[in-house]
Amino acid sequence: MPGFFVIFLLVVLACLGLCLYALGYLAQGRRLRDLRIALTAIELGGVGLLYYLFRTHETGGWAGAMTLPIILLLVGQLITLAFVVCAVLGRMLWRRMQYAPYDAERRRVLKNAALYPAAGFLLSSYGAFIERTSTVRRDYTIPVPHLPPAADGMVIAQISDVHLGTYFSVEEFDLLLRETAMGGADLLAVTGDLFDDERQNEAAAEVLAAHAGDYSDGIWYCIGNHEYYRNARPLVERLQREGRVHVLLNSAEQVAGRGALYLAGVDYPFARGDAYVPQRAAYFAAAMRDVPADAAAVLLAHHSDFIDDAAAHGGVPLTLTGHTHGSQFGILGQPLFPVFKYTRGMTETRGSYGYVHCGNGSWFPLRIGCPPEIAYFRLERKDV
Known part of the structure; x- marks a missing residue:
């Protein structure tokens, strides 16, 4: 468990860094600052609580009820970010292959991309409520x-x-x-x-x-x-x-x-x-x-x-x-x-x-x- 948790923590921190950068596509100024502070607090608070629960091996009762939504949130975010990164890289490569001119509006690929978080949280919910109970x-x-x-x-x-x-x-x-x-x-x-x-x-x-x-x-x-x-x-x-x-x-x-x-x-x-x-x-x-x-x-x-x-x-x-x-x-x-x-x-x-x-x-x-x-x-x- 400790090795898995260390890897999970490193992945979450990498995800947090990329998300803080990506928020620049969505907001500017004071709103951007507030979003970054809120996201950092949610991420680090969630990881800290998970670490405490697993360190004390307390996953029953209230602890179990708290653990599931935190994990769904963190894993859903990781999956969302993976989808977004793939989409951005794919679009960049395609544009270069087509020799398309630079367009500042294209950088705002996240602005109306509700599909990415929807897919991320649907997949994390699938893992929690379907695959976890589907014995092969x-x-x-x-x-x-x-x-x-x-x-x-x-x-x-x-x-x-x-x-x-x-x-x-x-x-x-x-x-x-x-x-x-x-x-x-x-x-x-x-x-x-x-x-x-x-x-x-x-x-x-x-x-x-x-x-x-x-x-x-x-x-x-x-x-x-x-x-x-x-x-x-x-x-x-x-x-x-x-x-x-x-x-x-x-x-x-x-x-x-x-x-x-x-x-x-x-x-x-x-x-x-x-x-x-x-x-x-x-x-x-x-x-x-x-x-x-x-x-x-x-x-x-x-x-x-x-x-x-x-x-x-x-x-x-x-x-x-x-x-x-x-x-x-x-x-x-x-x-x-x-x-x-x-x-x-x-x-x-x-x-x-x-x-x-x-x-x-x-x-x-x-x-x-x-x-x-x-x-x-x-x-x-x-x-x-």
Whole structure:
């Protein structure tokens, strides 16, 4: 989240600078000054409030109600500016290609261009109210060397980053689990950031456990960073003790009835600087400690950096991660803000596949070119 917010802040500041310049096409004198002061106050005030809310991880109640209109305003403005810049540049290039003489009136391209802000705010509203709630299905086939015959054809479904709260209710979570089960999965993997609202966490845990019978191989879960922010670690440990959900915290467990197939899961690494890589390595080593050398293993991790640990190990054919939300903005299937080394989709290194889930919910309530998803992975035996 910090990296995404820094990029978002830089984009907003660049947008503000261009907008302050563009206002010169619309007004002059004292009116121009007043418009620039008002726009600067709105922009910086909105960004400051968003930073406070996300820094304190407070997105429920009044905070959630405040967040949505601010985001719609800022993103709508960004999109509007992008449209205007493209139109101005396109018109300038066309005029030069036609050798048209300079016309001062043409500079006032924004004066009657109500279409630009209308398109910008319509697109941001689409991202907030339509695409954010339009879940897509993605299917993958994963070749696995030495896959036990009992696991050949097994289907694992993945959901991630539900971010229970203002923008994702317990009822919506229940519907998501029902939809996922109807997709034909044998096993459900949940890769963190589910329990994100202390008022609803208990109810969501009951809903999660109640759906365990929908999957012949059960529900398997690893923890994310927001569970720590929302004091949900004790709840996760209780689920682990009760046994209805397979909770993997730097541990591994054999999938019953599937031969030598193991699922491993890691905790979320909070270390920074020089301590980060050693902590990540220690978590991965602990998770793989009980996995036999000749077994096939699927790793569940919230942070996508664990894809590298799994590939270096050589005995993990598939790693399922989340955390990035796919950057929540994309173009032509690619993330618009690739803050992480692995931000969205499938990657493959030396026969080890890693997947970064786009998430099902979000603390940033808007998606454009990056819909929520349910991912299905069919394991198939690969001859070696």
